[in-house]
Amino acid sequence: MVEYKLEIAKLIKEQVDLELEEIMSMIEVPQNADMGDFAFPCFKLAKTLRKAPPLIAKGIAESLANASMFEKVEQVNAYVNMFVSKEEFVKDAVAEVLEKKEDYGKSNVGEGRPVIVEFSSPNIAKPFHIGHIRSTVIGNAINKIYDAMGFKVTRINHLGDYGTQFGKMIVAYRHWGCEEDVKREPIKTLLEYYTKFHVEAETDPSLEDEARETFAKLEQGGQEETKLWQWFRDESLKEFTRVYDMLGIQYDSYAGESFYSDKMPQVVEELKEKDLLVESRGAMIVDLEPFGLTPAPILKTDGSTLYITRDLACAKYRENTYNFYKNIYVVASQQNLHFQQLKKILELMGYEWAKDIIHVPFGLVSLEEGTMSTRAGRVVFLEDVLNKAIEETRKIIEEKGVVTENVEETAKQVGIGAVVFNELSNNRIKDYVFKWDKVLDFNGETGPYVQYTHARCASIIRNAGEMDLTGFDPKYITSESAYQLVKAIADLPQVVIEAGEKYEPSVVTRHIVDIAQGFNKFYHDEHILVDDPEEKKAKVALVVAAKTAIKNGLALLGMDAPERM
RNA sequence: GUCCCAUUAGCUCAGUGGAUAGAGUAUCGCCCUCCGAAGGCGACGACGAAGGUUCGACUCCUUCAUGGGAUGCCA
Numbered sequence: 001m002v003e004y005k006l007e008i009a010k011l012i013k014e015q016v017d018l019e020l021e022e023i024m025s026m027i028e029v030p031q032n033a034d035m036g037d038f039a040f041p042c043f044k045l046a047k048t049l050r051k052a053p054p055l056i057a058k059g060i061a062e063s064l065a066n067a068s069m070f071e072k073v074e075q076v077n078a079y080v081n082m083f084v085s086k087e088e089f090v091k092d093a094v095a096e097v098l099e100k101k102e103d104y105g106k107s108n109v110g111e112g113r114p115v116i117v118e119f120s121s122p123n124i125a126k127p128f129h130i131g132h133i134r135s136t137v138i139g140n141a142i143n144k145i146y147d148a149m150g151f152k153v154t155r156i157n158h159l160g161d162y163g164t165q166f167g168k169m170i171v172a173y174r175h176w177g178c179e180e181d182v183k184r185e186p187i188k189t190l191l192e193y194y195t196k197f198h199v200e201a202e203t204d205p206s207l208e209d210e211a212r213e214t215f216a217k218l219e220q221g222g223q224e225e226t227k228l229w230q231w232f233r234d235e236s237l238k239e240f241t242r243v244y245d246m247l248g249i250q251y252d253s254y255a256g257e258s259f260y261s262d263k264m265p266q267v268v269e270e271l272k273e274k275d276l277l278v279e280s281r282g283a284m285i286v287d288l289e290p291f292g293l294t295p296a297p298i299l300k301t302d303g304s305t306l307y308i309t310r311d312l313a314c315a316k317y318r319e320n321t322y323n324f325y326k327n328i329y330v331v332a333s334q335q336n337l338h339f340q341q342l343k344k345i346l347e348l349m350g351y352e353w354a355k356d357i358i359h360v361p362f363g364l365v366s367l368e369e370g371t372m373s374t375r376a377g378r379v380v381f382l383e384d385v386l387n388k389a390i391e392e393t394r395k396i397i398e399e400k401g402v403v404t405e406n407v408e409e410t411a412k413q414v415g416i417g418a419v420v421f422n423e424l425s426n427n428r429i430k431d432y433v434f435k436w437d438k439v440l441d442f443n444g445e446t447g448p449y450v451q452y453t454h455a456r457c458a459s460i461i462r463n464a465g466e467m468d469l470t471g472f473d474p475k476y477i478t479s480e481s482a483y484q485l486v487k488a489i490a491d492l493p494q495v496v497i498e499a500g501e502k503y504e505p506s507v508v509t510r511h512i513v514d515i516a517q518g519f520n521k522f523y524h525d526e527h528i529l530v531d532d533p534e535e536k537k538a539k540v541a542l543v544v545a546a547k548t549a550i551k552n553g554l555a556l557l558g559m560d561a562p563e564r565m
Numbered sequence: 566g567u568c569c570c571a572u573u574a575g576c577u578c579a580g581u582g583g584a585u586a587g588a589g590u591a592u593c594g595c596c597c598u599c600c601g602a603a604g605g606c607g608a609c610g611a612c613g614a615a616g617g618u619u620c621g622a623c624u625c626c627u628u629c630a631u632g633g634g635a636u637g638c639c640a
Contacts, residue, residue: 165639427578565601
């Protein structure tokens with residue numbers, strides 16, 4: 001459909017004295033299908049042409065009427081409504097999907113340029129709860145979308161594996177720790193230590209000093225401390241990996257905060273050389289007041305570093321290592337200010353690539369009881385949600401009895417898919433309240449609905465038997481419902497690009513729902529496996545195209561598409 | 566106090582400055598002798614408030630209201 005827009009713009013340009021690009025931007029897709037495939041509003045031309053908009057529309061409509069690409073062109077008030085020739089469009093669109101198969105939806109707008117996507121980035125020794133799902137799943141979808149756009153993507157898990165909290169953890173372990181407990185349930189146990197530390201520190205403030213000293217030793221490479229830290233990190237990562245495996249997520253790098261610990265002195269030095277560092281209240285800061293931002297502390301009063309110090313070192317390292325076209329951070333909107341500061345400081349340091357730092361924020365997840373708090377016990381663990389969804393799915397599968405083999409595998413694909421799809425359904429900036437009955441609802445615009453549609457396509461294709469689909473006759477798939485389905489399928493590649501440009505996976509999610517709805521309507525309106533072999537061939541070709549588009553779309557969201565469910 | 570974000574149907578959400586603002590869910594009905602009913606069809610039902618810009622505003626600007634977030638040594 002994109003190519004059509006350009007062709008239409010060229011035709012209109014013959015009538016109107018405007019830049020091609022401007023005409024392109026004026027062409028729109030009517031919200032109502034019976035107003036055509038494309039529309040051109042003529043209000044804006046009234047001034048320059050000194051004619052009433054409907055008259056201008058009439059003139060353009062008449063001049064376009066004979067173009068072979070249109071079936072019909074009509075003027076309605078100030079609009080030129082265009083109906084493209086269905087058969088040719090349907091033939092090209094469906095044939096393209098059949099030819100590209102699993103590559104359908106991909107493009108090469110990226111031209112192999114390197115892009116970094118940093119996502120998930122949990123803190124070591126803290127449990128993975130439902131709040132962490134956002135960065136993890138949104139980031140994973142963005143990495144797949146950029147990959148499909150032809151960028152060379154590096155996936156980074158910027159682990160929170162550094163800071164004073166590790167001083168506390170080591171101190172707690174030394175006082176009350178038990179090796180077996182940590183090995184058996186690392187995160188839960190380490191969290192207990194961390195919590196106990198805070199409780200004890202209230203009555204014994206010397207613990208805080210001990211923690212600071214211990215972290216200082218860790219930073220200086222103390223053997224004992226490093227060994228413990230490494231152990232905590234490894235055990236935690238094992239547990240995270242279990243969740244990533246369930247979600248089918250992989251990384252190219254786990255370079256977290258600790259990785260940059262030895263790269264910070266240079267950055268601090270550089271800030272000094274560039275006269276950006278000033279002393280204030282005993283700490284070293286970068287003054288950002290002229291830019292409407294609060295000051296960014298770089299070194300604490302005791303000389304130790306902060307989050308932004310590490311992120312500065314990290315950004316420089318990534319630029320040197322990857323020479324990125326975009327460095328994308330999928331991080332909660334609470335850190336908007338942090339990323340504004342980060343970008344501004346890099347800009348002040350004279351790095352033109354500061355503009356390629358992209359913060360992709362998302363809204364807050366809370367519970368009905370309030371904000372999540374691990375320490376207060378107000379928390380829902382991600383693994384529990386996934387397992388519960390799998391369990392519910394298994395029940396439904398057993399009730400339906402369609403799937404008898406690989407029940408467990410199918411239950412996983414659908415159950416986890418439901419959670420992922422739900423997460424990627426809305427604009428990421430929206431806050432939401434986690435509700436069990438919402439994630440476990442498998443009716444309506446949900447993951448299972450789309451996967452079910454895919455399985456339905458698969459079922460029809462199985463029933464059709466082996467068929468050679470080449471040379472299908474498009475005239476059998478030009479009915480209103482078939483045509484709307486083809487249009488939705490044909491839009492997928494463009495939708496993927498739009499989602500990438502907006503860093504918004506929900507654009508893809510919603511479009512897959514459109515395709516599924518289009519298919520279900522087509523399925524309901526028409527019989528597919530008819531006796532006439534030519535008609536059957538064309539209709540099966542359309543079913544294959546729909547199945548392919550849904551499957552590829554789901555893959556971009558990090559979801560599987562089972563053949564049966 | 567200042568800055569940022571959100572506000573659309575009972576609920577959860579779509580909506581590129583353009584035509585009659587779309588879905589899902591809930592509620593009330595209808596459709597399996599036919600390719601999978603986790604489906605389809607129908608009914609009901611909405612742009613926080615006031616100004617402004619524009620031929621035209623849910624969309625852009627201003628003010629206000631409500632909710633959330635951020636606001637120098639946590640990340």
